[in-house]
Amino acid sequence: MKFAFISIFIxxxxxxxxxQKDSKKVVIGFFGALTGPEATFGISSRDGITLAIEExxxxxxxxxxxxxxxxYDTLGTTEEARASVEKLITxxxxxAILGEVASTRSLAGAPIAQKHKVPMISxxxxxxxxxxxxxxxxxxxxxxxxxxxxxxxxAYKSLKLRKAAIxxxxxxxxxxxxxxxxxxxxxxxxxxxxxxxNYIAGDVEFQSQLSKVKEKxxxxxxxxxxxxxxxxISRQAREMGIKVPFMGGDGxxxxxxxDIAGDTVNGSYFSNHYTQxxxxxxxxxxxKRYEARFGSKPDSxxxxxxxxxxxxxxxxxxxxxxxxxxxxxxxxxxxxxxGVTGVISINENRDAIKSAVVLQVKGQKFKFVxxxxx
Numbered sequence: 001m002k003f004a005f006i007s008i009f010i011x012x013x014x015x016x017x018x019x020q021k022d023s024k025k026v027v028i029g030f031f032g033a034l035t036g037p038e039a040t041f042g043i044s045s046r047d048g049i050t051l052a053i054e055e056x057x058x059x060x061x062x063x064x065x066x067x068x069x070x071x072y073d074t075l076g077t078t079e080e081a082r083a084s085v086e087k088l089i090t091x092x093x094x095x096a097i098l099g100e101v102a103s104t105r106s107l108a109g110a111p112i113a114q115k116h117k118v119p120m121i122s123x124x125x126x127x128x129x130x131x132x133x134x135x136x137x138x139x140x141x142x143x144x145x146x147x148x149x150x151x152x153x154x155a156y157k158s159l160k161l162r163k164a165a166i167x168x169x170x171x172x173x174x175x176x177x178x179x180x181x182x183x184x185x186x187x188x189x190x191x192x193x194x195x196x197x198n199y200i201a202g203d204v205e206f207q208s209q210l211s212k213v214k215e216k217x218x219x220x221x222x223x224x225x226x227x228x229x230x231x232x233i234s235r236q237a238r239e240m241g242i243k244v245p246f247m248g249g250d251g252x253x254x255x256x257x258x259d260i261a262g263d264t265v266n267g268s269y270f271s272n273h274y275t276q277x278x279x280x281x282x283x284x285x286x287x288k289r290y291e292a293r294f295g296s297k298p299d300s301x302x303x304x305x306x307x308x309x310x311x312x313x314x315x316x317x318x319x320x321x322x323x324x325x326x327x328x329x330x331x332x333x334x335x336x337x338x339g340v341t342g343v344i345s346i347n348e349n350r351d352a353i354k355s356a357v358v359l360q361v362k363g364q365k366f367k368f369v370x371x372x373x374x
Contacts, residue, residue: 029088031099036076048305081105103127103174123304148181165195165218178224231260273300307339
């Protein structure tokens with residue numbers, strides 16, 4: 001009996017010590033695809049968040065506490081996205097969650113965060129439905145109606161193109177939504193959609209769809225998907241003699257686009273959250289610090305992850321609390337935050353009001369073309 005009592009006492013003491021230790025930390029969570037075909041998105045976002053955490057801890061932390069990051073790999077699936085959010089809340093007891101990058105996986109995780117009243121901020125999920133999952137769900141990026149409008153106007157007004165073909169991923173909320181918004185604006189301007197073909201993420205053969213596209217003689221092809229498929233489509237299109245330019249959205253932003261596509265994607269355009277050519281001190285200083293820490297230049301996912309973390313930190317500072325409702329209320333009041341990806345304000349729908357940029361693939365780089373305000 002004496003041994004049993006001592007054992008129970010030790011367990012209770014360890015539990016108490018753990019609570020005391022945890023009380024000195026602000027634990028935030030991240031869920032993203034760290035493996036799989038879109039792994040660069042999750043890794044870049046996590047690295048941007050990590051840099052923000054390291055910097056704030058060097059400056060004393062939050063509310064005199066150290067910030068700690070817990071994260072899970074969604075493996076690029078909705079099932080793991082849901083499981084990751086559940087674990088972050090029930091096992092890790094995070095005060096807020098950053099993620100996901102992909103809209104489909106944010107849509108999967110958001111209802112769980114909402115149910116538990118834990119604020120969730122997506123760095124770069126652009127589908128409008130994400131923040132409609134509840135009043136604890138935010139984003140720091142523009143949304144697809146704006147992004148689709150940007151690319152449609154750029155094609156019609158800046159490039160003077162009139163005939164578009166679409167290749168969209170039918171299992172991606174991001175791809176389907178962006179395609180629809182692009183079509184609405186492009187047709188409204190007077191342009192025509194001569195082909196609208198489908199694929200599924202993970203497909204590697206696109207000759208059938210491209211053959212139908214080629215018959216319609218479009219002036220450009222809009223591919224509102226992610227970089228892996230966009231790169232393969234561009235390679236196969238060029239092999240089939242299709243010479244028109246390609247266009248896409250922020251899902252193209254990865255060095256892997258060029259690694260896979262080679263020079264077949266040269267001359268193509270896509271919308272994005274920021275450009276490394278932005279001369280603002282906030283941008284150039286961030287690029288230098290990120291490169292020194294991780295050995296590569298930050299893509300837009302890294303920049304968006306960094307902005308999402310910093311906006312969360314500022315909200316916690318203003319709230320002077322790590323309680324869910326207090327953080328939520330402070331996030332909703334975010335105005336004119338000077339981020340790496342632009343000046344960000346959160347509107348009544350918990351969406352970010354910010355600019356977008358159009359980039360062109362030139363050689364091994366993404367070159368700035370123009371900036372569009374909302």
